[in-house]
Amino acid sequence: MSVFVLLMAFLSWGDGAADVEVNTVDFDNSVIPILTKAGCNTGACHGAAVGRGGFKLSLYGGDPDFDFRSIVLELEGRRVNLSRPEKSLLVLKPTESIEHGGGTRLEFEGSDADLLTKWIAQGTPRIQKERLKEFHVSPDLHVADRVGATLQLKATAHFTGGAVVDVTRWTVFTPEDAAAVAIDPETAAAELLRRGRHIVVARYLDRVVPIEIIVPLSDAVVDHADAPRQNFIDDEVLQLLSTLRIPVSPQADDLTFLRRVTLDLTGRLPTADAVGQFVNAAEPQQRAHLIDQLLSSAEFNEYWTLQMARLLRIRSHEKDRQGASSYHKWLKNQITNGTPYDEFTREILTATGDTHEVGPANFYRTVGGAREQAEFTSELFMGNRLRCANCHNHPLDRWTQDDYHGLAAIFAKLESGPINRIIKINNRGEVTHPRTGAAAIPRIPGEKFLDRGGDGREAFAAWLTNQDNPYFAKAIVNRLWKSMMGRGLVEPTDDLRATNPATHPALLNQLADDFVRHKYTLRHTLRTIALSAAYGRSPQSLPDNRTDNRFYSHALSRRLQPEVLADAISDIAGIADQYGDETPGTRAVALFDSNIESDALDILGRCARDESCEAADQAAGGLARRLHLFNGALINRRNSDPDSRLAKLIAVGRKPEEIVEEFYRLALSRNPNEKEQAFWSEQVAAATDAEQRQDILEDFVWSLLTCREFGTNH
Amino acid sequence: MVRFRIPLCCNALRAALIVGACLGLMPANATAAEPPITAIAFAPDGESVVVASQAGLSVHDWPDLNRVRNLTTTLVNIHDMAFSPNGDSLAVAGGTPSETGMVQILAWPDCVSSCELHGHSDSVLAVVWKDSSSVATTSLDHEIVVWDVAEQRSVERLNGHSRGVSDLCFLSGHDVWVSSGLDQNLRVWNSESGTVIRTLNNHKNEIHEISLRPAVSGLPMVASVSNDRTVRLWQPTIGRMVRFAQLNATPLAVTWLTDGSLIAVATTDGDVRLIDPDTVEVLATIPAISGWAYSIAVHPSDGSLLVGGRNGQLKRIIPDASKR
Structure with a gap:
């Protein structure tokens, strides 16, 4: 279709009113899209907060009233020349007929410049013949068969008068990753340059819609028909993995699962007894039983109070701790009672x-x-x-x-x-x-x-909180999902919007619907996620799913939260930490005030809760945390304490092999493998006296508490 | 043939209460495509008025506002006009947007172009006669330029505003210029040295115009109107903001009645507001035109106001004498 025909169609849709009205250029629906398509109202140009060159437009044309005022009325109407329309700044600048810092944005005497001139010649009327009712792009989801494939994008606007107009030419298509998808701005043809799942945002007037494009990660078809499935979560996750041709890792072994789910639901490591019982249970429903047991535990209430307290940013203010205490106490009651x-x-x-x-x-x-x-x-x-x-x-x-x-x-x-x-x-x-x-x-x-x-x-x-609210349930189930799976279906979790779509949109909807159906019960959704095969997968990647960090083909490894890690270190070392003037023995996850004095939590990167902890989680850890763990007093002081777990085990005459095994079970929820057992036996055997043997065992505990396997949930 | 429209000030009850007379006139060729009236200047004898828009300059008789002649000008956009103190010249200021700013001097009443003053890189927004041989101009190029008209050359450039300079007035007894800017500031300049004496920064948005109160006793007083919807009164020589009025529409143009008793402000809703400078009370809101009113001028002898703005609209208003 020629540009001319498109332009005429663009200009002429209407409700059959008088010719003069039909021929009048529609500022909102015709002029603004030209400026948007040309990039005039982007944040880098006149859409910036302070405008550019003294001329300010609303960002992406989001406020037509403001734009009309800016173009037509301000500075005594100097930007449009009603006597000589072709001499208007609005035309001369973007065609670079005169100096323009933004360069050439419109073709000189091209159809867009002509339309602007025509509108000015008509006296810059402010009419909106019809309002945009719906905006669609096609395809909105496309699975390509190979890199290098091309795809024609098309945009259609539905107006209140019934007109349906092809607005592809005036639609701005922006790929999230320009190195993955290249789009010709003139033809809207997309070329797919990389494998993966890509998002293109289409913008027309005040509407923005996403287009999802998938190029499978391999050429070989992957069949997940026989992959384990526990509930609707697995159906959705496996469907996308099949589309992407990503294989899944097998289910995690029982002890890995035990450690993972115990940390996720209670913020604690499994006890040595729990490890032993779980290994020996061998009953078909033991994972489900474990989950139910954890969900009904006091530890769950404590840990999930912490999780919600982080979201609510509970903290003391100035010298007033009473408010935070009362807030925390109320919150814990809600969690405990399952409100x-x-x-x-x-x-x-x-x-x-x-x-x-x-x-x-x-x-x-x-x-x-x-x-x-x-x-x-x-x-x-x-x-x-x-x-x-x-x-x-x-x-x-x-x-x-x-x-x-x-x-x-x-x-x-x-x-x-x-x-x-x-x-x-x-x-x-x-x-x-x-x-x-x-x-x-x-x-x-x-x-x-x-x-x-x-x-x-x-x-x-x-x-x-109405059950039809489109945000409320999704926002919380997405956060619960992230807490259990290591990544939100939407990231960042506080940025749900159409143009930042979920990796699994249908799954997010189902989780939200299921949450509402089950009376907004947090435990229900956590249980549903924990029971899924996707949650239970091994953290070990396969050669063909190693690069996957968002489609759940294998479990994602996550750093332990500072409070959880601090408690874990205390538990393993057998020496509790002291937090401010709290009762000795108080656990970090039970603290109501994020501002309480604690070197350990500072070192581990706790969130101060004066801003969102979700952003802080991304920044926590890093080199400082590692160096403190390696060299600081956090581990070393307690390791050499005469009341430590290690000192007590040595004092009661436990054999070094037994000590090694017990610490492995406590810290990593597993027994040492043969290689590890042999290594530590060799180290201990080399000791010439009891003091040297104790030093070696202290080194052993130190190495356990600083290793990646201990510091992560995986 | 002149075609009259129904007067725009059709709110009869309101008009009867607050306006002595309100005569609405629309030039015959005024249509939706008519360019806005951007400047108005009464001839010194009060017998005619010059009106400017992108369509050019036209002279209208007074008080009927019949167009009596069109004037030739080289300016694409015109933003201001001013008669010389001796009344023999009309300075017309404007330019070609984003390219040049200039002033054309026309001999009055012949309306023959006597000279052009070039030297701005963007449109001139205001022109002010310092005396009968020199003018000063303010421009969107951020500069104020003082010109020797006879020599047709600039004699001084005042730099200090960080954005376009919207207006200017000269306090002759104090030898200072007061300028207003889109940078939200008023600046007071020593006219001899060209240096800034002080900056007055109470406005919260762009300042459109300023107007010097006609001679009254005491310190000179200047009124300014801004996008922040305020009219502020200043005593620039001592750097004091005296008081301000907050309006419910954005003021675009301002002038004083000839006796300095009231401030008249034209606004984006097309109304004219009369403000008591002593109390900053809005004494009357007078419907004038439809849409933005860019220009307002007071007749030199009969006390009428003429308002111009969108779609080539012109409106004569006679303020109620009891409001003075």
Whole structure:
């Protein structure tokens, strides 16, 4: 189809009104897409927060009102020349007829420049003949057979008047990885350059949709028909692995599974007795029984209180620890009692009162300011980053400035913030909408405005926890999945949006639906994940799945959280650590205050919870942690302590081989293999006296506590 | 033939209450494609008014606003006009956007071009006569230039604004320039040395225009209007912001009534607001035109206001004398 025919089709769809209206160029639907396609309104150009060269447009044309004002009205209309349209800056600059820092963006006298000129000649009318109703791309999922294959992308817009228009030419297709997919901006033909799963984002007007393109990782077909399946999780995971032609690793052995699931559900290493019993049980349902036993344990309550406390960022403020204590105590009760997550959330969102007594009211002491509260709340409970919509409509999502400042306006009706012990309603509270300069109207994001007066939190909480809410359940099941599997179906976990699709979209939907059907029970979803064959796979990769780090063909190895590692070291060494002025013997995972004094937790990279711990997890560890573990007092001091487990075992006359075996079982949940046993026997045998033998055994314990196998869950 | 439209100030009740008279006129050729009126200048004798837009310059009789002649100009965009103190010249300022800024001097009333002042690299936004032989211009190129008109050369360049300079006024008794900028600042300059005396930074957004209060006792007072929706009053010689009025529409243009008793502000909603400078109370909001009103001027003798803006609209307003 020629460009001319396309252009005419683009210009002429309408509702059959008068000719003059049909022929009038539609600013919203025709002019803005040209600027977007040409890249004029990107963040690197006039879409930047401060604009460029004194000319500012809304990012990707997200705010047509603003753009019209900027183009037509500002500076006495200097950017358009109504007397001599072809002399307008809007035409001269992008065609580089005069100097333009952005270079040539439109072809001189090309169809796009002509359309801009025509619109100016018509007097820069601001009409929107029809509103965009739906935007589709085809294909939205494509599996190619080889690298080098090409794919024609097509975009279609459905307008409110019924018009269906091919808008491929005005759609911007952006691959997430330009080295994997190359797209011709003129023809929208994609060439696939690399194997793997790739995402291309298509943008037209205010809509952005993802296109998923898969190029299998090998040429050989992989059949997973006989792979183990326990529930719907395995169906979805194996289906994608088959598409990608990635083989799966076998199931993990029982002891590996025991260690993994015990750490994931309780944050503790299995005891030596548990290791022995699990090896000897040999019953068909022993994994399921183990999971149920762990889920009903006190250790589960303690550990998952920590997990949720990290999400809620529970911490002391200034010298006030009482609020954090009360919050933590309330949270632990919810976990212990199995309070449904929706109920739990509603109680948090609608809480007010004395934070020393009303635990959930501390939610409103987490951050300072209504806008920060809106950001925190949306990231926590919706898995969405509304913060982008503070300054401009979200460029990659549906959120507008009205949504962001409207949600902030709900929280502005509270007296809150870290220094406020009492959380109470303040009906005069408001936030200023930066675009209008007026008080923002309280709003449920993406849904509806609320009355200006009164407390909007009830309405927000009711909407959020409604079973049809598209964000709430997904946000939490994605985090549960990440906790168990080492990677979220969507990463980052607080950035769920259409243009950052899940690796397994259907699986995320099923997990969310299943969570809602089972009354928002955290334990149910954790159990479902733990029972799946995908969770139970070996961490050992195969030659053809070694590079897989997101499709679950083998188990992913994860660093132990700082609190879990600190407790594990204490447990193995037999010497508890001291945390601030807490009762001696208090475990790190049981601490309610992330600010409590502890060198060990600082060394291990604990999250201070003044910001999201999900981001902190990515940065934790590293060289400093390794060096401290190797050389610092954290392990060495306790290793040589006369009350240590090792000292006691030596004192009661245990043989070195027995000591080695016991430590292996405690630290790694397995017996030493022959090579390891032989090595340590040889080392101990070389000792000439008891003191030297003790030194060697201390070295042995040190090596266990610093090895990668100990410091990870795998 | 002149075609009249129904007056835009059709809110009769409101108009009756707050406006003495409100005469709406739309030039015959005003259509949706008509360029906006961007500058207005009353002839010194008050018998006519010169109106500028991208369509060029036109002279209209007063008070009927009939177009009596079109004037030739080389400027693509016109942003300001000013008659010389002795009334024999009209300075027309503008340029070709993003390329050049210039001033054309027309002999009045012949309207013959007597000279052109070139030297800006972007449009000139304002022109001010310092005396009958020199003008100063402000431009989107961030510069203020003082010109010797007879010599047709620049005599001084004032640099300091970090973005375009939107307007300027000269405080003759104090020998200082006051300029306003898109950088949100007012700057006070020593006109002899060309150095900045002080910067006044209370505005929170771009400043569109400033206007010097006609001679009254006391320190000179300047009104400024900004995208931050405020009208601020300043005593530039001592660096004081006296007070401000917060509006519910963005002010684009400002002038004082001839006796300095009221400030008249044209806004993006097409209304004119009359503000008491002593209390910053908005005494009247007068519907004038539809859409953005870019320019406003006060008649030298009869006290009328003329407002111009979108779609070539022009509107005469007679403020209620009781509001003074």
